[in-house]
Amino acid sequence: MINFVGCYLTNNVMKVIFIGLFIFLVVSYLYCRFSRRGRLFAKIPGPPRWPLIGNVHNFNLPRDKLFEYLRTLNKTYGDVIASGTLDVTAIHIYNPNDIETVITKCTKKYKPYTFLRRWLGDGLLISNGSKWQDRRKLLTHAFHFDVLRKYARTFADEAEVFMEAVEKEAARDQADVNRLINKTILRIICKTIMGTSMKEDIDSLTTKYLEAIHKIAALLFPRMLNILLYLDITFQISKNGWNERVVIKELHQITKSIIKERKTDLHTNIHIQSEAEKRFNKKGRLAMLDLLIENEKEGKIDDNGIREEVDTFMFRGFDTTSVTMAYLMMLIANNPEIQNKLYDEMKSIFGDSRRPATIDDLKEMKYLDCCIKETLRLYPSVPYIFRSITEEIVLGGYVIPAGTMCQIHIYDLHRRPDLYPEPERFIPERFLPENCIDRHLFAYLPFSAGSRNCIGQKFAMLQMKTLTSSLIRKYRLEAVTKSTDLNFYVDFVLRAKLPIYVRYCPREV
Template sequence: MGTSMHESIESVASKYSRAIEEVGKAIIERMCRIWLHVDYIYKWSNIFKAQEAALKDLHTFTTSIINERRTYLQENGIETFEDEESNGKKGRLAMLDLLLEKEKVGDIDVDGIREEVDTFMFEGHDTTAQALTFLIMTIANEPRVQEKIYEELRNIFKGNQNTPTTDELNEMKYLECCIKESLRLYPSVPIILRYLTEEITIGGYIIPRNTHIHISIYDLHRRADLYPEPERFIPERFLPEACAKRHPYAYIPFSAGPRNCIGQKFVMLEMKTLVSSLLRKYRLEAVTKPSDLKFRTDILLRTNNESIYVNFFNRC
């Protein structure tokens, strides 16, 4: 977003992650207790107090990011995008700069900026971290798949260890299939909520308008009629010819329609970049197996496992 924190990365990440988990826990606990749906009762509960403390930590963190960037722009005399381009940074304009510029003309206020930063921090960090964790674990448990990815990378890079270019990332067709199959099995956001503005019929049942519905992406992705042997990791499911036979909404790790994730293309490039760099240098060996995972209800796909482990061995 155009800024960095001076506090140690371990401290920042730890505090931020704990706060995110506390907020998620509060949301789920409230959803599961109908009496807590009443605002007055909820605000007297210990769950609400824990949520407010976590939100305070999150807002402190994001407010620090905003203030740091605002100070940088002021100290360097940067008032507009054109000013930053004149400093030799054309093409590197940050999302936060855009928000701060909009604030000057009254299109957004401080709280609005903070909400946007909260969204990008959460959606752009925690979800991707979870996806990478499950992908790396899965590749480690699939030696045949790992070797096939490595062969693809060898053909693309031919021994080069440099950061991949956009063209090289686009050549990683099999790795992309692996990422998609991992997101099928382990969608970072396992459940989404939608509000119906009109009556619809699903499976012979009439669902009235003004209804909130929950869509279980985790269960949808494990339907045997859509994905035979649904628990198996089969990247070939996402070859073009296989995808053409499925309904476009049979696979929605980033949601779908006008409310889908705006960062999905960036996430794919980010995951390809990290995994391709990793597998060119290391061979992965499984420690934690998929059968060891014990999932818990949360706003993100999380496990009760203390950690997920993989061994790394240098490639000769």
């Protein structure tokens, strides 16, 4: 009898819970669908929405298939597309007019950037408000042209080291471009922006850092597509949350070792400055890490703040430049007539001299500049960026409510035929001054735009021009991997599934 009563009560409790949950879901759906916000979103085109789950299930794909699916949205639904579930909503935009509106009016970054907070803290990439303004103002000094001029010698030295690595690969039928360029870019960043002497083996450091980046991307991207993992508390108790902590510990160990090494060097006077350098540095012209350490002494930033910015610039400075250089070499190898123009430009600047490139030489490389820009059009290292819509705005004729996440699809923007005729072709001449006059200011966003544009874009361009010019002067690149061979997957950067290969052929002296 007691067991019977107990079972009866348990069944009734379960029924009450089930009915309560059902009523909660129905009320939630009705509120989300018929509130002002829900009615506005119902007017925006997008994949078909189901009750409660919306259309987020359409995006729950393997990362390579997701990249392919995202490429179909603009062609299918137009320039403003809605996605989401319940009250978690997003729009996707592709038109330069709409992009201009968002970037100029909406400077705040929240989700999904906040998913990176355990790793990057409140570094320049994801901070907002006065903290972002103070950090941006401080770090701008580290990318002043006078500082970049000092780096030119390091760029040239590392280009020679890169040439030695290429020489070892020249006998092969094909060389893995990514493997060659990755350690060069990481070494340049450490020796310039971070000011370190690179005591750790560069091959080991590059491998550890890249593996950790790949791991954390694999853990965080599924979170964007799972409403249950949106909350920090549910993500942290999930398997991915536990694994994330392990990977972040590895990443922080790398950046902390770089900071520690630089502080030790400064403390023991290993970095000896001339009187001219001291006067120069008093004007605030310091390498980024040195600048942060100086401000720590003045109480303007703490040790954790330094780590935030080192993590941010290691991440953004290394991976973006590495993938761009790989695509650039592939495109040069696949377009011999363009490669010949580049070589002619190098001959006009250097003649038969083998001297390293100076900062003034880099300014003269106009056609190489166009080639890099066209590479970034075809293969933007950051194929999408996000902004938070903090006030109600109109995009493409649709009212977008505040509190909406906005995804700007740079990859698709750069391939619009109305902006770039024959968009799949590699045509550097698109970026000659006379061909850019009538182009929309927000039609080309490889370094984002507005107040939150990439602070290190000049650094990246000078670095890539130094390495590429050194390569073209000594080697002819022959095609192995073609553009049609590339398959991408959703990641922090535009990353191909397979390595990119070229063949290096020494030029006759």
